Amino acid sequence: MTLKELKLDLNFDRLKTYFPNITEEQKAAIKQKGGYWFNFEWEYEDSRYIRIYNQLFTILDGYDLQEHINELYFILITLDDEFMAIKDLLDQDYIDTQTSKEVAQFLLAFKSAKPNQAFSLVAKSITSTASIKDEGIAKWMCQLIYEAIEAQKFPFDIFGEKIQLHLFGQDFHNKPLTLENLETASKLNLRKPTYKKYLAKICIHLRAYLNEHTNLTTPDGVLLANTHATLFFDMFELFGYVDRMKITSEPKDYIHALLRNYLK
Numbered sequence: 001m002t003l004k005e006l007k008l009d010l011n012f013d014r015l016k017t018y019f020p021n022i023t024e025e026q027k028a029a030i031k032q033k034g035g036y037w038f039n040f041e042w043e044y045e046d047s048r049y050i051r052i053y054n055q056l057f058t059i060l061d062g063y064d065l066q067e068h069i070n071e072l073y074f075i076l077i078t079l080d081d082e083f084m085a086i087k088d089l090l091d092q093d094y095i096d097t098q099t100s101k102e103v104a105q106f107l108l109a110f111k112s113a114k115p116n117q118a119f120s121l122v123a124k125s126i127t128s129t130a131s132i133k134d135e136g137i138a139k140w141m142c143q144l145i146y147e148a149i150e151a152q153k154f155p156f157d158i159f160g161e162k163i164q165l166h167l168f169g170q171d172f173h174n175k176p177l178t179l180e181n182l183e184t185a186s187k188l189n190l191r192k193p194t195y196k197k198y199l200a201k202i203c204i205h206l207r208a209y210l211n212e213h214t215n216l217t218t219p220d221g222v223l224l225a226n227t228h229a230t231l232f233f234d235m236f237e238l239f240g241y242v243d244r245m246k247i248t249s250e251p252k253d254y255i256h257a258l259l260r261n262y263l264k
Contacts, residue, residue, distance in 0.1 A: 007035030008070040014213045015071055017205075018078065038077060049077070052238060059234045063216060063227070068209075075209060079202045080239055083195070090193035096160030097188055103159070104167060104185030107149065110142040111179060150177045199241055200262030203232050203255065223263070229255035 012019050012027055030036050038049075056076070057069050065072070113119050121138035122131040132138040148154060152164065152172075164172040166185040207228055211217045218225045233251035236242045247254050 007033070007037045008074060009035045010070055010074060014068075014209070015074065017208070018075070036074070038081075052077070055238055056235070059231070059238065063231055065214060065216065068214060071213075072206075072209070075205060076202075076235060076239070079205060083198050083202070083241075086198060087193075087195055090195070092160075093162070094190070094193050096162040097166070098190055099160045100163045100166035100185050101188040101190065103149065103163065104182045104188075107146055107177065108179070108182040108186050110139070110146060111182065113139075146177070195241070196258055197262050199236060200259050202236075203228075203259050206232060206235070224256060224259055226252050229253075 009031070012022055053069075053073055056073055057066065060066050060069055060072065119135045119138055120131050120133045121141055122129065124130075132141065149167070152168075154163075156163075166188065167177060167181055168175045169181060203224070207218060207224060210228060216225070216227055216231070218228060229252035232255050233242065233244070236255075237244060237251075242251075242254070244251055249257070
């Protein structure tokens with residue numbers, strides 16, 4: 001089965017949050033075409049979507065939720081599409097900031113070198129290290145790099161989209177590099193992106209669906225049922241968001257903490 005053949009027979013009454021304005025005519029048209037199919041922003045191999053559908057059915061079977069496979073699959077795939085787009089932006093922002101910081105540190109080390117200090121240029125790979133120990137040659141090579149960056153003659157697909165802002169400031173057109181800007185960029189704060197708040201939002205979507213349309217509900221006065229937490233962890237593991245081998249708590253406790261921290 002290919003992805004094009006994976007058309008879902010959705011119960012739109014259960015998905016009013018996602019189809020608030022769908023008409024009866026539109027529902028009938030979708031049914032006539034054989035079901036609903038996805039238009040993904042973030043696409044993977046067809047086999048991934050098919051695998052997730054089949055494994056999700058197995059998970060839901062353990063909770064007696066098989067009849068909700070299509071609706072829950074729709075919710076999860078829709079939110080996964082959004083999540084992966086956000087994750088990609090956050091990851092790229094981190095990489096771009098790291099690049100700017102490293103470039104600034106390199107240029108600052110070159111420009112801050114005192115005439116009476118030893119200066120060399122080192123290239124290092126996993127398997128070998130080579131260096132230019134002649135001070136004149138090393139500085140000449142570094143000056144070429146400095147001038148190219150100052151003239152903003154560098155490939156943005158490699159250096160990232162934030163390097164102009166980081167190295168030159170807001171008005172970065174036709175501006176020289178300054179030690180002040182390099183100093184600031186060399187101290188950029190790098191924080192590994194975290195995605196827990198987005199996973200918590202997925203929990204909220206799933207909890208709302210289960211509470212409204214299934215017998216697997218959250219008791220009054222409880223933020224999240226243990227059964228919900230265990231199910232959500234199974235779902236997140238299916239999508240590769242979490243790995244039970246890398247967490248120190250019980251899976252349900254991990255989800256409880258995830259949601260509690262988000263709602264603080």
